Amino acid sequence: MTTAELLDALDPDQRAVAEHLTGPLCVLAGAGTGKTRAITYRIANGVRAGAYNPRTVLAVTFTARAAGEMRSRLRDLGVGGVQARTFHAAALRQLSYFWPQTIGGTVPQIVAHKASLVGEASGRLGLGADRVAIRDLAAEVEWAKVSLTTPEDYVDAAARAGRTGAAGHDLPTLARLLSVYEDVKHERGVIDFEDVLLLMVGILAEREDVAAQVREQYRHFVVDEYQDVSPLQQRLLELWLGRRTELCVVGDVSQTIYSFTGATPRYLSDFPRRHPGAPVVRLVRDYRSTPQVVELANRVLAPARRSSAAVELVAQRPSSAAVRFETYDDDLAEARAVAERIGELHRDGVALSEIAVLYRTNGQAEMLEQALADAQIGYLVRGGERFFARREVREAIVLLRGAVRSSAGQPLTEAVRDVLSSAGWSPEAPAARGAVRERWESLNSLVALADELAATRQADMAGLVAELDERMAAQHAPTVEGVTLASLHAAKGLEWDAVFLVGVSEGLLPISLAEGEDAVAEERRLLYVGITRAREHLQLSFARARTVGGRASRKRSRFLDGIWPDAGGGARRPQRAAAKAHTAAFLEDDPADAELFERLRSWRADVARVLSRPAYTVLHDTTLQAIASAKPKDLRQLGILRGIGSTKLEAYGPQVLAVVRGEEVDVEAYLPA
Template structure:
């Protein structure tokens, strides 16, 4: 890393460029070394206010002190529970030790939350851990719905479920813009964006620039626009090119492995690799979007695809329209929505894989807290048991913190009184976890739903093969999803399942109840066995 950084610094000097850190360094140097310049700046900016003070890093603090001089005209606002920029050198102790570092300052504690319901705030607080020493704001809004946690077989099912939930929470008095989907990394957005486009839900990706503004995209679309051929042919050819670019990228030597120590050669290697990776990423997106269109219009032609693509991408990224926001946890900081869907809550994402030290994991907890507290009224959390990375399908596990969230949700659902103090609920959860395994709560329910989906899919495939028909004729995806989520155990419950048609219920009702019952009994802890399991 030091070798790369040294080459980066040399290349900046060669090109006479500065980055954002350089701007701070040079500003601080100027203030510290030029009294006239410092005096002019302090006269011009006489009162300083700093928001998100818990995210201040040493370089920023140095500039702030240089700007402040011997004055005391400084006001800061922050929340140590939302310190999420440790990777950038941020140090929350600048906030927690503010009174000691600035003698005579007044500390005003903001001890109430006016955004989230008590239920959301309580569940979010549990993400910080169940230690009662954590300082938490008191809720001012009570009587809301408890947040939910649901797991799905794969990222496509998860995305489809999120889209359904967005539709359910949309109406005349509930605009699209009142909802957001929050993810840990930008890479998680692809299946969600595809599901949003298929459902014609307007959305924007916060902080993203439109694909259409990229020069390589413009050139590629210009070439595609000249092709008067089936889109399927074009996408197939482009996919072959994507494979070739992947092979090219894998063959490119990393700058640190080259025998040529010349800075110019090193910079060229970095530029070549970066350019190839950039072109590959764009081509992969174009292929994915082409496949999206082919799902709804298998006869689409390439010339029409270009127009469709421009319309789709412009609709998907326009700021100011009534649309759902897709954002990373970090980019959502400081924002709020009535309804928030937090997706991809899996080990490896939450906490992120490279967060190995205790402090890094604590920061990941705080980042999850930030994401959960973006919701005012409705909060849903989801995860997927499988994800596809490149062409490889990988099994996933729920975030290790979901069990704690699930325990808190269960405690809220069991409570018959309004929640006025989250700490009371967290204390009850902490005590209850001594008496029951964490996996016996929401995560157990999530695992059961996932297993039941697998069982139902396997049965459906066998029955479709036996009848020489397609699987969805035997049991629709909507019906399968409803069975896995609601898990009916009686004929009456089966009849009340709106997703299941009368013909399917008549033909397979008894068998479906048997399949569900067998999974319920297999999953039930030995101390909770009931007569139904004994008789089955």
């Protein structure tokens, strides 16, 4: 892919990001607007232009999964060597390297969980605490540390932040707990995850020689999800940078949902002030969701859109199914109805792996699990057993690793099928449910990953094993067939074709624990995040009562006032208007593009007629718009456009290029007999 082809694959705003290679840059990216695409193409463009040495670029993400996905995308663009890591992973790597020369010895053991340490500190103070209280106290310890708050400063800092205590204890008591917690750690000779960042901050601040080495290694920084940065992470970033300004930050203040952990959007919203003259690029074109979903998301967020850094999304996909609003008598009825609707969608062709049920609290999952099990619908709970920890997956990877040499010269797709057949995989899914089906689904996801790598990278068995090793380190699991059950917090960063938001009632959204204007505003943003996970099908529901025959006292969420259909503000009419508006705006931008777009639509109608299929199943309007804007000259340029996969490229590619060239197309001559 040439540089021109690389940039032509982007929309004008994404391209502005990719072409700004030096100095500070702030990208305000709404949900579904292609921010990862923009920043990975920016890195690739910088490497191609010679502005970046890939080994001196550090892309910082907030999850290991996101880091793994970014590295994978960069490899697909032909760029290797870029470091994509979380703040913690990058800091731990540096700490492990510099510890011997700055502190001496080896890095102390890092405790995976604070519970035992917090429990001992609580016991020493005579506080006593059950498991839930220990969890709340541990969260308060984490907040203090990521907020750069010492035990001595805690009372004043917590009061300024509006924190009123935890687990029934007042601020002075919690300050004492923080101090004793540090004593317990010191006595055990261990550190926690926040200490990794704190220690690295201390070393960089005190040792100029170490700071110089780090700044020599990393010269260009990209920080994703910048609205979730804590004061501790920001301080580490500043020390990594020194006096330099080679920093690109990307974020969305409307997706700030982790302030209880110390995250703050102020670094994102204040970026232009802290970096005078820095360009600010807004990504507002939503390629993920239909106009119906986007319109609802904008309406939900509208009352809270006060920050100038907030963006209002503009839908780019064609109009589709209306958002559904459902009210049920009780939680059981809601769960069963959701399971029934999932079954309908699956029978209509929506893959189970492309369906999610999202809720505010994990306690809501149990009844949904039972309803899905009763309907014989497979599911997985996000946050349950990790994919790479499953026995069948571990055994399969051992077999694949052992077949690297013996499969040399054999196509990857064939080799993987041969290997995994010996582990119990078969081309057809077993009729049995339960453990047998789950085992097959795990193995089949490895087969699907092999097919994907063979098609996109021409990978061999060694390449597949290397990809699996990296995915294991990042916990970036392949797609497993089954409905996803997840909390709204756990769903951030993910997307599905169909999303069910259950329990959208007062007491759950906003949660009853949300006190004060800021806390309620964050709950509104949480609903916004849930809505914007959906690509096409979206249903919001709540139950009037908790139990069968219980008192019907629940009310729908205040965030849906004026939106819920029976409130005189049904969403369907404005959504249809939004769909027409975004297409009309495109047609007005450039007469040449508009003329080609209409020719492409006419061609699509002919194809749909010959195939006896709905027109949108051939190519979506947004794909036709992309083609009309890019005007690809060959199959390679066409193939990089969004919405053109290998199957559609093979089926329609020559016809589309003929239409772009202005030629008459005999549709029936192109199509197979």
